[in-house]
Amino acid sequence: MVEFEVTMPLLGGVLIGVASAMLLLFSGRIAGISGIFGGMLFQQGSERTWRSAFVAGLIGGGVGLYGISPELFANTSERGFGMVAFAGLLVGIGTRIGGGCTSGHGVCGIGRLSMRSIVATVTFVLAGIALVAFVQPFYL
Amino acid sequence: MAKTNLVAFFSGVLFSIGLGISGMTQPQKVIGFLDVFGAWDLSLTFVMVGGIASYLVLQSAIQRRFPTPVLASVFQIPTRKDIDRNLIFGALLFGIGWGLGGYCPGPALTSLGSGSISAVLFVVAMGIGMFLADRVVVPPLAPAPAKN
Numbered sequence: 001m002v003e004f005e006v007t008m009p010l011l012g013g014v015l016i017g018v019a020s021a022m023l024l025l026f027s028g029r030i031a032g033i034s035g036i037f038g039g040m041l042f043q044q045g046s047e048r049t050w051r052s053a054f055v056a057g058l059i060g061g062g063v064g065l066y067g068i069s070p071e072l073f074a075n076t077s078e079r080g081f082g083m084v085a086f087a088g089l090l091v092g093i094g095t096r097i098g099g100g101c102t103s104g105h106g107v108c109g110i111g112r113l114s115m116r117s118i119v120a121t122v123t124f125v126l127a128g129i130a131l132v133a134f135v136q137p138f139y140l
Numbered sequence: 141m142a143k144t145n146l147v148a149f150f151s152g153v154l155f156s157i158g159l160g161i162s163g164m165t166q167p168q169k170v171i172g173f174l175d176v177f178g179a180w181d182l183s184l185t186f187v188m189v190g191g192i193a194s195y196l197v198l199q200s201a202i203q204r205r206f207p208t209p210v211l212a213s214v215f216q217i218p219t220r221k222d223i224d225r226n227l228i229f230g231a232l233l234f235g236i237g238w239g240l241g242g243y244c245p246g247p248a249l250t251s252l253g254s255g256s257i258s259a260v261l262f263v264v265a266m267g268i269g270m271f272l273a274d275r276v277v278v279p280p281l282a283p284a285p286a287k288n
Contacts, residue, residue: 001179001180001181001182002172002179002180002181004181004182004183005163005183005186006183006186008161008162008163009162009163009183009184009185009186009187009190010162010186010187010189010190011161011162011190012157012158012159012160012161012162012163012164012187012190013158013162013186013187013188013189013190013191013192013193013194014158014190014191014193014194015154015155015157015158015161015162016155016158016159016162016187016190016191016194016195017158017190017191017192017193017194017195017198018154018158018194018198019151019152019154019155019158020151020155020191020195020199021194021195021198021199021202022147022150022151022154023147023148023151024198024199024202024209024215025198025202025206025209025210026143026144026147026209026210026211026212027144027147027148027209027211027212028208028209028212028213028214028215028216028217029148029212029216030216030217030218031151031155033155033244033245033246033249034245034266034270037245037249037266037267037270038270041267041270041271042270042271042274049145050144050145050148051148053145053146053148053149053152054148054149054151054152054155055152055249056149056152057148057149057150057151057152057153057154057155057156058152058153058155058156058246058249058250058253059156059249059250059252059253060149060152060153060156060253061152061153061154061155061156061157061160061250061253062156062160062165062249062250062251062252062253062254063253063254064153064157064253065156065157065160065161065165065250065253065254066253066254066255070254072160072161072163072165072166072254073160073165073166073251073254073256074166074168075166075167075168075242075256075258076166076168077167077168077171077241077242079167079240079241079242079258081257081258081261083240083241084240084241084243084258084261084262084265085261085262085264085265086237086240086241086265087237087238087240087241087242087243087262087265088237088241088243088248088261088262088263088264088265088266088269089237089265089266089268089269089272090233090234090236090237090240090269091233091234091237091238091241091243091244091245091248091262091266091269092237092265092266092267092268092269092270092271092272092273093230093233093269093270093272093273093277094230094231094232094233094234094235094236094237094269095230095234095245095266095270096230096269096270096273096274096277096278097226097229097230097233097273097277097278098226098227098228098229098230098231098233098234099218099226099227099230101234101244101245101246102238102244102245102246103155103244103245103246105231106188106191106192107188107191107192107195108195108199109218110192110196111191111192111195111196111199112196112199112217113196114218114221115221115223116218116220116221116222116223116227119223119227119228119231120227120228120230120231121231123227123228123231123232123235124231124232124234124235124238125174125235126235127231127232127233127234127235127236127238127239128174128235128236128238128239129174129175129176129177129239130235130239131174131235131236131238131239131240132171132174132175132176132178132239133175133176133177133178135239135240136171136175136178137178
């Protein structure tokens with residue numbers, strides 16, 4: 001195990017929870033990013049508009065964060081572009097079929113004690129751990 | 141209508157700040173979190189803990205005190221309880237992609253704001269993956285329609 005941080009991840013997690021609760025309180029919606037992104041691409045009218053606004057907020061926040069502290073986007077994973085694109089393809093297919101990602105299943109779903117989301121989260125975390133255990137030795 | 145878009149925008153901004161300060165926008169930290177049998181970096185466990193705990197408390201308070209959302213007529217919350225093949229198969233594929241790239245959807249979208257080429261490639265491929273899932277992958281997985 002390597003040295004790890006607690007305070008900033010915990011604070012960041014709370015911000016994510018508050019942002020998700022804000023969307024629930026005002027709009028009655030679940031802050032599942034894969035669902036929001038997919039809806040932005042494939043739905044029409046107001047269903048598309050609010051999702052686009054949320055995604056614009058994510059990207060706009062990213063622009064601001066990058067301006068203040070670019071090291072938050074440091075990428076030393078050494079994954080090549082082809083690998084990253086393939087990963088994106090799998091994430092797109094998987095989240096669409098599985099009905100959610102780290103936010104929709106992992107935070108909002110577990111936050112309402114949904115059994116589907118608990119099962120999905122345990123499954124994708126274990127799949128990620130297995131994949132990294134298999135692949136990471138090639139990157140050392 | 142305009143107000144719900146504004147709420148969605150600010151929720152997105154807040155969400156991205158949470159992702160950024162917690163380390164989720166650094167793929168090697170995500171990979172480190174999943175590298176349980178190697179150089180395991182526990183940090184991102186606390187993102188999940190903070191996110192789940194705060195959402196659990198806030199959402200139950202919201203559900204108790206508000207019969208409807210402030211700006212909408214109904215809460216649109218998933219009601220399915222079945223554990224089906226798609227849920228497991230989809231989560232497996234997502235987990236594999238997550239470990240390969242070190243990005244999940246939120247951090248990838250947020251990282252577009254940094255101009256990262258990796259994030260652009262990831263997001264474009266993710267959109268294509270979603271399109272393919274709807275057209276190509278899900279139909280054969282769906283239960284066969286009843287015969288007349």
